[in-house]
Structure formats: structure tokens, C-alpha cells
Amino acid sequence: KIAVVGSINLDLVVPVPKHPRPGETVLGGDLAEHPGGKGANQAVAAARMGASVAMLGRVGADDAGARLRRVLDLEGVDTTRVLPVDGLPTGRALIAVDHTTGENSIIVSPGANTALSPEHCASEGALLRDATVTLLQHEVPPETVAAAARLAGGTVLLNPAPARELALDLLHMVDLLVPNRGELASLVGHPLPDLHAVADAARQLRGPAAVVVTLGAEGALLCEDGAVAFVPPHPVAPLDTTAAGDAFCGALASGLVDGRSLHEAVRRANVAAALSTTLAGAQPSLPTREEVARALGE
Ligand code: ADP
Numbered sequence: 001k002i003a004v005v006g007s008i009n010l011d012l013v014v015p016v017p018k019h020p021r022p023g024e025t026v027l028g029g030d031l032a033e034h035p036g037g038k039g040a041n042q043a044v045a046a047a048r049m050g051a052s053v054a055m056l057g058r059v060g061a062d063d064a065g066a067r068l069r070r071v072l073d074l075e076g077v078d079t080t081r082v083l084p085v086d087g088l089p090t091g092r093a094l095i096a097v098d099h100t101t102g103e104n105s106i107i108v109s110p111g112a113n114t115a116l117s118p119e120h121c122a123s124e125g126a127l128l129r130d131a132t133v134t135l136l137q138h139e140v141p142p143e144t145v146a147a148a149a150r151l152a153g154g155t156v157l158l159n160p161a162p163a164r165e166l167a168l169d170l171l172h173m174v175d176l177l178v179p180n181r182g183e184l185a186s187l188v189g190h191p192l193p194d195l196h197a198v199a200d201a202a203r204q205l206r207g208p209a210a211v212v213v214t215l216g217a218e219g220a221l222l223c224e225d226g227a228v229a230f231v232p233p234h235p236v237a238p239l240d241t242t243a244a245g246d247a248f249c250g251a252l253a254s255g256l257v258d259g260r261s262l263h264e265a266v267r268r269a270n271v272a273a274a275l276s277t278t279l280a281g282a283q284p285s286l287p288t289r290e291e292v293a294r295a296l297g298e
Helices: 039-046 063-074 111-115 120-121 127-130 141-152 169-173 179-190 195-204 244-257 262-276 290-294
Strands: 001-005 009-016 032-036 055-059 078-086 091-098 104-109 133-137 155-157 212-214 220-224 227-231
Touching: 001 039, 001 078, 001 141, 001 244, 009 063, 032 039, 032 063, 039 055, 039 133, 039 244, 055 063, 055 111, 055 120, 055 179, 055 290, 063 078, 078 111, 091 111, 120 127, 120 141, 120 179, 127 133, 127 141, 133 244, 141 155, 141 169, 155 244, 179 195, 179 227, 195 220, 195 227, 195 244, 212 244, 220 262, 227 262, 262 290
Parallel strands: 001 055, 001 133, 009 091, 055 078, 133 155
Antiparallel strands: 009 032, 091 104, 212 220, 220 227
16 A cells, blocks of 8 residues: 655646746746646556555645545545645646647645645554555655654655755655656755766765666666666657656556565656656646556567
8 A cells, every 4th residue: 555645736737839037928828727746646646557545635625625636536546634724725836838848847836735744644643654655755844754754664755856955864764765867966966967977876875775866758767775777768759747757656656565676666667657748737647557568568
């Protein structure tokens, strides 16, 4: 079983010919609304890969919150611990997607996600203790992430996104850290111009037993016990990279719950994430177990 302690957002997506600079206005295409939030996306990604998933999260006591909960229910995610909170709106993400490159830029307004507290985690201690994998991200308060990591009985997988300062003691409670290249650079505090620098940075991180760095179109890098392995990308024509990292983390957690080796779980996560870039939106683009198996020729 996978426990996800994380964010639930409504994504407001606009295609743009180019991203606006400060002070600039660009005319975009038609607005689309999709369920999102890194926590919810990763929960759905893992559920579509066949895992049994329970989510701890907060939404507003509003229409968007009720809708997002229903969507998670329909995906088979256990939402009994997704509670509405009074006085805060459901989290939103404002997403601009460049319609030629597929590259996105995002503003997150966390709203109700800020009310997910350490006490909330403590009251669900049994769930966290019994979970095979606890999946965490940086879209809920840092003290909540730390509380969940402390209470987790199984593998703690932290996707440190979006980048923010990481307390050393939290890093030591993490078993598997899954940053993208930019997040790794911000963790080590210097730029990573090439893959050698990425490998060195992953090796240099103290705390997590293993580090998996997602490298966009270049695939992923796995660093375990000081040994580094590159996992080549699954070739695709990307349309929208929103939630590629979430597809990766959810599939990775699901692979671990299936009892696969870390390397094999990374290989499948790479394929799941690549497939997710070929469709628009966050959750709508997440592939199923069958789609990943087909892409692998199984
Ligand atoms: P994030 O979306 O969090 O910034 P990345 O850009 O590193 O993270 O992408 C996450 C994963 O998605 C990559 O490790 C890779 O598996 C997959 N991916 C992303 N872009 C592509 C691409 N153009 N081709 C193939 N795979 C991709």
C-alpha cells in the first residue's frame, strides 16, 4: 500500500505562443481546467499503475474541493483522509504551456493545502506506519512533510518539488530522494552544467539511501551506494510535460510496492513519465499499467 501526504489542486491551463516576461502580456488559447497538485497527481499515477493508494490531504469546503475529491475516488484512491477545511480556498495552479515546445511555467496558490498539519499526520499514524511506500512532495508545509517522514514505517520517497530548503534531519529520514535536475542543483547549491556534475552532486548528497535524478528528455540517473547508473529515456514526441515528474514518482512508488528492484522500477517510471508527456494536462496524461507494459513490448 502507498500513502501519499500531499497537495490537491485545480490546474488552470492556458496554451501560450511564448511565456510572458515580467511586465509583459501574451494572448493565450482557451482555458482548460484539470485536476492536479503534485500529491494528487502522484496518487493517481500510482493508482493507474495498479497500486493501492490512500491520500492524506486538504481541500477547501467549495465546489472545486468536492470535485477534486470525487475525481480521486473515481481513480480508486482512498480519500477518507482528504478533509475539507473551512475558510481557505481549494489550491489552484496557474499553468502556461508553450504550445510549440511543450514547456510549462507554473504559479501555485496552495490555499487549503497549507492546512495539512503534522497533527493530521499523527492522527493517521497507523496508515503511515503500515504503508510500504510513503510518497511526499514540497507542496504542503515542511513540518508536515517532516512529521510524515518520521511516522512512516516503510520506504520514504521524497520528491523535493518545488525546490525549497531541505532540513538536514529530514534528508536523513528519506530513503529515496527524487529531484529533477534543477531541484538537485538547488539542494547542492551550485549549477549542474553536464551529466558528470549531476552524477557528482547525487553522489555527494548525504542522507538518503538512494537518489534518482529525473533528467527530462535525457531520462534518469540512479545513484545507490555511491554507484551511478544512467537509465536512458523512452523516446517520445512531447506535447505537454506537465506532471512528467509526478508520473515518474507515482510509477516508481508503484514499482517498489510490486517488489521490483530500484533499477527496474526506475526503468518503468521513465517509460510512464515519457508517455505522460504525449498527452495534455496533468492527471489526464498519466498512463495505466497496461499502457506502460505495451510501450515496453511486454
Ligand atoms: P519535471 O517534470 O519534474 O521537471 P523532468 O523534466 O526531469 O521532471 O521529467 C521527468 C521524467 O519525465 C524524466 O525523467 C523522463 O523519464 C520523462 N520525460 C520528460 N521529458 C521527456 C522527453 N522529452 N522524452 C522522454 N521522456 C521525458
